[in-house]
Amino acid sequence: MTAASTRPLRIGAGASFADDRIAPAVELAERGQLDYLAFECLAERTVARENQSRLKNPKLGYTPRLMDRMRQVLPVALKHGVKIITNMGAANPIAAVELVHDFARSEGVGPLHSAAVLGDDITDLLRQQPGLKLMESGAPLEDLLPRMVSANAYLGADVIVRGLATGAQLVVTGRVADPSLYLAAAMHHYGWAYDDWDRIAAGTAAGHLLECCAQVSGGCFAAPGRKAVPDLARLGFPYVDMLADGDFTVSKLKDTGGRVDLATCKEQLIYEMHDPASYITPDCVLDITGLGMRQVEPDRVRITGAQARPRTDTYKVTVGYTDGFIGEGQISYAGIDAVARAELAASVVQQRLADAGHRYSELRVDLIGIDSLHARRVHDADPYEVRLRIAARTTDRKAAEAVGFETRALHVNGPAGGGGGSDPVVKEVLAVQSVLCPRGQVDPRITIREFRS
């Protein structure tokens, strides 16, 4: 779409999870001279959770923070001609796009042309595939089918490119692979094809480095005295400058906190990777064993030598299923014998739960703490304080509720000096497993819907 120019394509990272910080993304859109800004907001089980929201209310099912983010970012992005790619559609990309357009109309932002990518939801398809094997355990999918709430294929960059090819300024997807959000911008901009391995490799490596946003620019890195990060509080989000031949650099805005150097880039490159010679995405099998990095200027690292092999003939599919409940409670003890009293408390709670007839498949006791109770140590008991945390898994909601109930009741009914008991917590567990599904079964379901306002 964009005319060839000497300036490299610039792709910014706007989020690494649904609750990521927003201000640095606005800053990047405002001053970054970006072509694209991508927001990765779907953890493994997010789509499963949002699928449940959509079943309760068809207008929901997108990432809950969608509008917090878009209200701040969209006007700035449109003003500067920055296109947005995001998976914040979660289980309902159409509802997400409609909501963004409602906002654009009411605020006089626009004109806006968007595309929603549909087809990752293959829940119905998998119900007819009980024989598929779960990737981790090898057990048949059949075991989970009665409790399955969603099944979403990790789609690749090609479907986002189809969205961008409509001329859309905003492309909203459900489940796509994280690096694909970024690779798609480069494939669309430069017209790269899937058999152009070196470039697909470069775009995927760039996407992998950007997908966790600040984790490549100084986030999740600092350790006092050992690994210093300048102005961590004002950490800037990263961007990539990508040339047509796949040569690229990672950088961040001047006057922002953080650092981009070999150490931060290496940590992010290897992050969530298993075999570095075979990092499987829907777009390729990436090999980073020959990858080289060079610091070309302060806060700018040049990346070369990523390689790739053809993509596999399957999609990885995340299957979300209900898996009982987790109940949790906490309470603190201080001073002499703090640990002994916490341990006594833990045994008392377990006895009371057993006496009530509750059953748990797993129960965990944690002892936490340094200085939460009395600000600083007033006695040399070691540790001076401890916070007891009890968490247990069960298929019975009442048994889950009892964990936190009995822990809080220790205030009066447990060892001496228990304080700060937490409100009981009960979580319905949405677990996920992965299966592989042949491409031929998923691809016919993929469609693009356009919206204009």
Added chain:
Amino acid sequence: MIRVNDLAHGRAGDKGNTSNISVIAYDEAGWKILREQLTEAVVRQAFSHFATGPVIRYELPRLQALNFVIHGALGGGVTRSLAQDAHGKSLSSLMMTIEIPGAQ
């Protein structure tokens, strides 16, 4: 003996019930020691109190880094775990405490 923390930095990531932890040498001398001493068996031992599966080590000599893939390390996986740190993001700090023999 020397701690991994004195030679390297690293980060932990998660996929399902599997943790991967990078160990990235600060320099060439550290890389030589880590490559020789920080074996799968050493890491397996350090994580034996809760990791149920095998440990696989991958080498990235150009980056002077190791990548350890530790199966069964996340209490059934991020979405099921009873742990406070269900993602195991803090597991890199356990890796950093491992002691290995220094330069010979």
